Amino acid sequence: MQKKYLMTPGPTPVPSEVLLAQARPMIHHRTPDFNNVVDECVSGLKYVFQTTESDVIIFASSGTGAMESSIANCFCAGDKVIVCTNGKFGQRMTQICTVYGLDIIELSYGWQTCVSPQDVALALEENPDARGVIVTQSETSSGVLNDCEAIGKIVRDYPDCVLIVDSITGIGAVDCKTDEWGLDVVMTGSQKGLMLPPGLAACTVSPKAWKAYERSTLPKFYFDWKKYKKNLENHTTPFTPAVSLMIGLAESLKLMREEGIDNIIARHSRLASATRAGCEALGLEIFAPVEGRGSAVTPVWVPEGIDGKKLVSLLKNKYGVTIAGGQDEYTGRIIRIGHLGYFGDFDIITVIAALEMALSELGYTFERGVGIKAVETVLMEG
Ligand SMILES: Cc1ncc(COP(=O)(O)O)c(C=O)c1O
Structure with a gap:
């Protein structure tokens, strides 16, 4: 037998309370x-x-379903949108907007660069008719954290422009104040900070986003927000829900409330610091820039002369520790250590110990x- 450790930025480990809740006998959803x-x-x-002003909608889909819903529900074909991309998931938003025939102004950055709020301000000044700004808060492909608070302050001044935030690996790992920062649509997926298996997605819809919904003419059926809103008001869902996952979600949210959102964010920040310190002490360089490092995943350059793919497979096959490799042009060149959701101090000790053994x-x-x-120094002394 080999004990397994799942340390990817999704799927993430599921606490036993949640697993047990999901194993309960099936119930009917109209009860x-x-x-x-x-x-x-x-x-x-x-x-x-962190919202009281927005509605929350739950889909039986992966996170990409919520991403697609944000486009289909907010816009008309030909609408101008500013899409900020600095990694694979920002690029996915561009792909979705392309499929829906939007007029895209792309603010495109390298994977090691944060989205500049000043660039967003300038793009909006030059394009006051833009109907949306789209940004990935925690770019999982690069570990970069974009400043949604600053972008929120800018977009707030444009009453017909919604701010759409992919926080799929942000929620439950980094601070994301939906109301306070003026975020109109924020999305997440179950297999991330919510500590569930894959299969559920959720998004928030602000009053401004509902205004966008009312004028939107893009086709939608399964992901039509209004259907969900109406049904949720009657304590149900429009279509057959993922019953067991939702029972699990109720349990994981109970655990999250018990810990408290501020404590959850602080725990992630501490674990991310400890992971970075461990890697740097080994002489490894962190991929994400100092000014924009998230707490969901630690991206690290593979050292010169080491095959990154071999490193990931050795960690998995010999040591039972699954981490993620790099994507696209960073395949084999970076590794990504996930510590998002159900993680504690000794998970970080484990992954760094395994990394030492594999590198050696x-x-x-x-x-x-x-x-x-x-x-240990970070965990003990802060
Ligand atoms: C930032 C981000 N956006 C979008 C997605 C896509 O979510 P899913 O794979 O659940 O469809 C992911 C998944 O890793 C992600 O990390």
Whole structure:
């Protein structure tokens, strides 16, 4: 037997309380029992999205479903949108907007660069008719954190322009104040900070986003927000929901409320610092820039002379630790250590210890133990 450790930025480990909740016998979704589950999910999600002003909608889909819904529900074909991209998931938003025939102004950055709020301000000054600004808060492909608070302050001054935020690996890992920052649509997926298996997505819809919905003419059926709103008001869902996942979600949201959103964010920040310190002590360089490092995933350059793909497979096959590799042009060149959701101090010790062993086996020279020592120092002394 080999004990397995899942340390990718999604799917993430699922706490036993949540696994057990999902294993309960099936219930019918048009019953008072399930109505209670829906209510718990909606109020818990509002808590983690930090909103009282927006509605929350839950889909039986992966995160990309919520991304697509944000476009289909807010715009008309030909609408001008400003899409900020600095990684794979920002690029996915551009792809979705292209499919829906939007007029895209792309603010495109390298994967190691944060989206500049000043560039967004300038793009809006030059294009006051833009109907949307789209940004990825926590860019999972690069570990870069974009400043949605600053972008929110800018977009707020444009009453006909909605700010759409992909926070799929942000929610439950980094601060995301939906109301306070003026974020109109914020989305997440179940297999991330919510500590569930894949299969659910959720998004918030602000009053400004409902205004956009009312004028939007893009085709939508399964992802039509109004259908969900009407049904959620009656404590149910328009289509057959992912019953077991929603029972699990109610449980994970209970755990999140018990810990408290500020404590959750602080725990992630501490674990991310410890991971970075461990890697840096081994002489590895962090991929994301100092000014924009998120807490969901630590991206690290693979050292010169080491095969990144081999490193990832050695960690998985020999040590039972699954981390993610790089994507697109960074395949084999960076590794990504996920610590999003159900993670604690000793998970970080484990991954850095495994990294030391695997790197050593691949011929990388360093003083064994320095990585773990650095992790312990951050965990013990802050
Ligand atoms: C930032 C971000 N956006 C979008 C997605 C897509 O979500 P899904 O794979 O659940 O459709 C992911 C998934 O990793 C992500 O990390």
